[in-house]
Amino acid sequence: MKKTMNSLYKPIYLITIFELISFIAxxxxxxxxxxxxxxxxxxxxxxxxxxxxxxxxxxxxxxxxxxxxxxxxxxxxxxxxxxxxxxxxxxxxxxxxxxxxxxxxxxxxxxxxxxxxxxxxxxxxxxxxGQLELYPRLFMWNALNNTSPEEGDIGTRGLLYSLVSQAPYKNMFQTNEMVIGNGPGHRYGLVQCSIDLDVDGCSTCLRELLNQTEDCCIGRRGWRILTPSCCIRYEMYSFYEQTSNLPGSxxxxxxxxxxxxxxxxKNTIIIASSLAGFLASVLVAGFSYYSSLVRKRRQKVEGTSQEILKRSSRGSKAAHLTEESIHLHLSDEDHSGDLHHFNLATIQTATNNFSRENKLGEGGFGPVYKVETGSLIY
The missing domain is CATH 3.30.430.20 (Gnk2 domain, C-X8-C-X2-C motif)
Structure with missing residues (x-):
């Protein structure tokens, strides 16, 4: 009987640990x-x-x-x-x-x-x-285009215009989804303004970013534009919670x-002490196990889009980040035509797939690698 009970406890314990690890992640x-x-x-x-x-x-x-x-x-x-x-x-x-x-x-x-x-x-x-600030400005987009070339224009613009027009009057935050054109599945959008802005400031900020999408992003599978005062994001998968905890005034x-x-x-959720005690008892074991996994994972030198591209492409699920590019604007005068971005294949080739021989050390953004030209890439 004791052996049977032990065999039952083990899978339950493991399930609890893995659920806790997932929660922490x-x-x-x-x-x-x-x-x-x-x-x-x-x-x-x-x-x-x-x-x-x-x-x-x-x-x-x-x-x-x-x-x-x-x-x-x-x-x-x-x-x-x-x-x-x-x-x-x-x-x-x-x-x-x-x-x-x-x-x-x-x-x-x-x-x-x-x-x-x-x-x-x-x-x-x-x-x-309370000040509207549009710089520094960060552009990130998936290097792949939509599967349906005709999909990206009218439908995407309609979704985004709707969000931009509503957000300034609805807690400076708005999400929505819709089926666009002949492409598979839904499309998802999100816009948000800093709450210290007034309605006019939020509207101006979002419309400025919306205008920028014509040059960088329309037709892409996913993208986002981030500034100090507002942001806008579009994806082919759901990346936000359907039930929102909207920030109020x-x-x-x-x-x-x-x-x-x-x-x-936000509402404070009070958990019963018995449940809190149980969670606390498994937290230490679960966190220790999770930490060991993280340490092992960091030791691997793998060229994934979430670990490279100037350490800036950690924006979504890995399945949707086959290649993602970044374009930085430090000020409104930074329009020289130089696109400060690299695709994954180019960086992998230049660094010999992030080999140990090409790694020089650690920089402010992470590992520093030497490329064939002698330049450094973070």
Whole structure:
């Protein structure tokens, strides 16, 4: 009997562990890109760094029950915005990752911004709160075109125009899906504005990005355009939650670390203590196992679109990222014609498929490889 019970407990335990691992993996935010901004001769002082650390810690703590928050401290302004459909847990994990990443990668910069699929985080020594900012601008798209050439124009534009026209009046966030043309399945779109913008600012931002899609993106299988003030995304697969936790209007915060901020609240879910105890008991084992898997995975040198392309293509499910390109605009004057992007095949060839012999070390964006021309690629 004892042997039978043990044999029953083992599969149940394993199922619980794997479910927990899946849950933890789902909470991990998907990195897109970041910028360390500001002139090189204007580095942060020790006092600035100390204030910034305090502010970032406070911002991260506020992500536990808010999808949007901004605050300031001694001339440092910061803001986070989580995607309108993500849960409080996902939002908190994303903001925590964002603050840690910026602290490590931009240690001497007075301004920085980082995008994940699930959130945006930025800080600056210049007050940007409530200001429309379209740069730096990040373009990402799937290098493959739609299977139906006639599909991409009217139907895609109709979906996007609908989202852009509604979002400024509906919590600065909107999603929708529709069947377009003769192509298989549905098409999905998402737009969002930073909640510190007014209706006119949100509308202007989204329409500017919509105009840009004519040059970069219409006809592609999937793409996104990200700016500090708004974003727009289109895919051939569902990438957002169908039931949204929409961010509402932003009331004044009474307990900010600086001069007060604005925030939007989310419902707090209280879990029974017995369930919490059970989850806690398997959390340690599950997380340890998951961490070991992550370490082993990082040791592999594999040319996947999620690990390369200037560390910027971590935007979707792997099945939809066979090749993805990136195009960066740092300012409205950056239109020289040089497309700062590479496709996967080109980089694999240039780095000998990311061989150990071509790896020089680790850079700010990840592994640094030498290509045949002697250049460096991150």
């Amino acid at each position: 789902c909470q991990s935010p998907t990195y897109n890109y970041h910028f360390c901004l500001g002139p090189g001769n204007d580095t942060a002082t020790a006092s600035y760094k100390s204030d910034l650390t305090l502010l970032l810690d406070y911002m991260s703590s506020n992500a536990s029950d808010k999808s949007f928050y901004n605050d300031s401290l001694n001339g440092i302004y910061s803001l986070f915005l989580c995607r309108g459909d993500v849960s409080s847990d996902v939002c908190r994990a994303c903001v925590s990752n964002a603050t840690q990443t910026l602290t490590q990668t931009c240690p001497s910069d007075k301004r920085a911004i980082i995008w994940y699929d699930q959130c945006l985080f930025r800080y600056s020594n210049i007050n940007f709160l 932003a009331p004044e915060n009474e307990g900010g670390v600086g001069k007060g901020g604005k925030s939007t609240g």
